[in-house]
Amino acid sequence: MRMTKDKTPISESTDVEKTDNNSDKKKDPSKKLANLRMIWDAAKHYPKQIFAAAIALIIAAVATISIPVSLRYIVDEGFSASGGDIAPYFQGLLVIVLILAVATAARFYFVSWLGERVVADIRMKVHENLLRLAPRFFEENRPSEIASRMTSDTAIIEQVVGTTVSIALRNIILGILGVVVLFFLAPKLTAGLLIGIPITIFPIVLIGRKLEKTSRKSQDRVADVGSIISETLGAMKIVQAFGQEKREYERFGEKVDETFEMAKKRIRLRAMLTSIVIGLIFGGITLLMWSGANAVSSGTMTGGTIFSFVVTGGLVAGSFGALTEVYGDLVRGSGAASRLAELMREIPEIAPPANPIALPSPPRGQLNFDHISFRYPTRPEHLALDNFSLKVEPGETVAVVGPSGAGKSTLFQLAQRFYDPESGSVRLDGVALPSTDPADIRKRLAFVPQDTILFAASARDNLRYGNWNASDDEIWAAANQANASEFLETLTEGLNTFLGEDGARLSGGQRQRIAIARAILRDAPILLLDEATSALDAKSERLVQDALDKLMQDRTTIVIAHRLATVRNADRIIVMDEGRIVEQGTHEELNKAKGLYNDLAKLQFNH
Numbered sequence: 317m318r319m320t321k322d323k324t325p326i327s328e329s330t331d332v333e334k335t336d337n338n339s340d341k342k343k344d345p346s347k348k349l350a351n352l353r354m355i356w357d358a359a360k361h362y363p364k365q366i367f368a369a370a371i372a373l374i375i376a377a378v379a380t381i382s383i384p385v386s387l388r389y390i391v392d393e394g395f396s397a398s399g400g401d402i403a404p405y406f407q408g409l410l411v412i413v414l415i416l417a418v419a420t421a422a423r424f425y426f427v428s429w430l431g432e433r434v435v436a437d438i439r440m441k442v443h444e445n446l447l448r449l450a451p452r453f454f455e456e457n458r459p460s461e462i463a464s465r466m467t468s469d470t471a472i473i474e475q476v477v478g479t480t481v482s483i484a485l486r487n488i489i490l491g492i493l494g495v496v497v498l499f500f501l502a503p504k505l506t507a508g509l510l511i512g513i514p515i516t517i518f519p520i521v522l523i524g525r526k527l528e529k530t531s532r533k534s535q536d537r538v539a540d541v542g543s544i545i546s547e548t549l550g551a552m553k554i555v556q557a558f559g560q561e562k563r564e565y566e567r568f569g570e571k572v573d574e575t576f577e578m579a580k581k582r583i584r585l586r587a588m589l590t591s592i593v594i595g596l597i598f599g600g601i602t603l604l605m606w607s608g609a610n611a612v613s614s615g616t617m618t619g620g621t622i623f624s625f626v627v628t629g630g631l632v633a634g635s636f637g638a639l640t641e642v643y644g645d646l647v648r649g650s651g652a653a654s655r656l657a658e659l660m661r662e663i664p665e666i667a668p669p670a671n672p673i674a675l676p677s678p679p680r681g682q683l684n685f686d687h688i689s690f691r692y693p694t695r696p697e698h699l700a701l702d703n704f705s706l707k708v709e710p711g712e713t714v715a716v717v718g719p720s721g722a723g724k725s726t727l728f729q730l731a732q733r734f735y736d737p738e739s740g741s742v743r744l745d746g747v748a749l750p751s752t753d754p755a756d757i758r759k760r761l762a763f764v765p766q767d768t769i770l771f772a773a774s775a776r777d778n779l780r781y782g783n784w785n786a787s788d789d790e791i792w793a794a795a796n797q798a799n800a801s802e803f804l805e806t807l808t809e810g811l812n813t814f815l816g817e818d819g820a821r822l823s824g825g826q827r828q829r830i831a832i833a834r835a836i837l838r839d840a841p842i843l844l845l846d847e848a849t850s851a852l853d854a855k856s857e858r859l860v861q862d863a864l865d866k867l868m869q870d871r872t873t874i875v876i877a878h879r880l881a882t883v884r885n886a887d888r889i890i891v892m893d894e895g896r897i898v899e900q901g902t903h904e905e906l907n908k909a910k911g912l913y914n915d916l917a918k919l920q921f922n923h
């Protein structure tokens with residue numbers, strides 16, 4: 317459903333990348349972390365916070381490692397039979413604890429701040445690019461999946477910046493300082509410890525790699541669950557109306573089970589990794605303690621030294637343990653960053669040219685479809701428009717009729733340059749659409765779609781979507797003209813009334829009138845009406861039709877209508893079938909011609 321011939325949807329490309337990683341194991345392993353660069357690029361704008369976090373991190377690490385060192389003196393002096401003055405040692409320890417507490421809090425604050433800030437910036441950048449992408453992208457990639465990337469992948473990045481990097485740095489510093497301290501305490505024992513480390517690291521890295529792959533798959537499954545739930549929630553009324561609750565429950569259940577199975581694999585690997593880490597490291601420490609104990613009994617080492625060695629050794633072991641987890645998290649973060657980078661770097665297919673030609677001013681309102689052939693990218697086998705030509709003159713009203721699927725709405729898609737045709741060109745006031753800025757094209761068109769899309773916002777915001785700067789007076793005037801003011805006045809809070817998710821609190825006819833009011837506010841030279849009055853009752857339709865007639869007077873209009881009664885007054889009616897014009901003329905001419913229009917008219921008026 318999402319596949320096309322020549323373009324890879326984001327989720328698919330992630331799969332491709334996955335297999336690339338799998339098949340090409342010799343590839344530079346640093347590649348796996350390559351996308352972390354994007355996170356760094358986002359973070360480097362905040363050098364003050366990075367500096368503060370780094371300082372806090374270093375102070376906390378030094379303070380941590382000083383604790384076992386001071387314990388050495390406390391044990392040797394404080395617990396020895398000779399009983400020296402222990403107060404300074406404990407006072408020193410208290411100062412270290414205080415420094416540790418403050419530095420840790422500062423580290424947490426700055427690092428978390430950075431995590432949240434980076435995520436906020438990345439979200440904004442991704443969103444900015446999404447807003448520029450052509451509809452094709454959203455047909456090939458499920459919007460719910462994109463939405464879940466924006467939340468789950470950014471959460472991973474937040475974790476990387478806010479936790480993982482800090483854990484990594486803290487443990488690297490702790491590990492290095494710890495080893496230095498260990499050497500200072502007992503060089504021979506430390507040498508033994510350092511031999512043990514590679515033996516420990518090897519199996520850890522091996523399992524760690526497997527864990528990474530599983531983590532990624534697990535993440536993909538979670539994204540699937542997210543997209544399935546948002547799909548069902550968005551269509552809850554349809555699900556219930558068609559009694560498909562059980563099927564949806566089962567479909568969801570399957571995905572949840574898949575997610576759980578994948579999570580189980582991940583948890584199993586992580587559990588294994590943890591036990592190996594703990595077993596090897598603490599096993600090694602035990603062995604070291606044993607030989608240390610021998611050293612104490614033979615009098616070559618003090619009790620305090622061995623005590624301090626064990627605690628420091630524990631810290632070093634903990635650091636290495638934490639570092640093994642860090643690698644997996646970093647890889648996960650890199651994966652998340654790569655998916656977000658794809659969204660961020662996706663090049664808009666429909667974009668202004670380098671040197672856009674300005675549309676003539678003042679606008680004339682001429683629209684010319686010249687030998688257009690077009691297929692929707694997601695249906696490459698089907699010609700939606702087949703060598704279609706139509707010239708709409710300024711001020712003219714052209715009605716487009718024809719059976720469902722004839723390609724009528726497609727004309728509007730191309731007029732707004734949501735897609736480019738395969739051959740032929742669309743011209744607005746003589747300018748070919750690709751040579752000018754799409755935003756300028758759209759400014760000259762007021763579109764009333766078949767299905768009115770409303771936002772979960774106030775009535776005012778929904779209306780002024782046509783012209784955001786419109787005053788309340790202008791909004792009311794437009795609503796009046798669209799015959800919408802009557803029901804708007806009955807809303808409890810007037811224009812401030814919240815219309816519910818996708819305007820769920822309005823009837824079909826009311827929604828349509830809002831769409832018409834929006835187009836009125838848009839005040840564009842060309843009107844594109846797609847079944848603009850289809851959801852209205854006969855009386856409202858008459859009123860809205862009157863409003864539209866007035867609006868259409870000095871504008872170019874293309875109106876698509878199934879109901880022929882609404883198009884009788886058009887200057888010209890074109891009849892479309894299978895992406896082509898099969899007839900054209902006035903209502904009278906077409907009626908006489910006894911062609912497709914006549915058939916459609918007969919069907920309608922007999923009912």
Ligand code: ATP
Binds near residue numbers: 455700720724725726
């Ligand atoms: P209706 O009167 O039912 O609205 P229409 O004449 O407006 O029909 P179009 O919406 O222009 O028909 O569709 C023309 C053809 O293109 C149809 O076969 C339709 O299935 C197909 N089509 C429309 N939109 C898309 C899309 N986004 N992706 C793929 N195919 C599409």
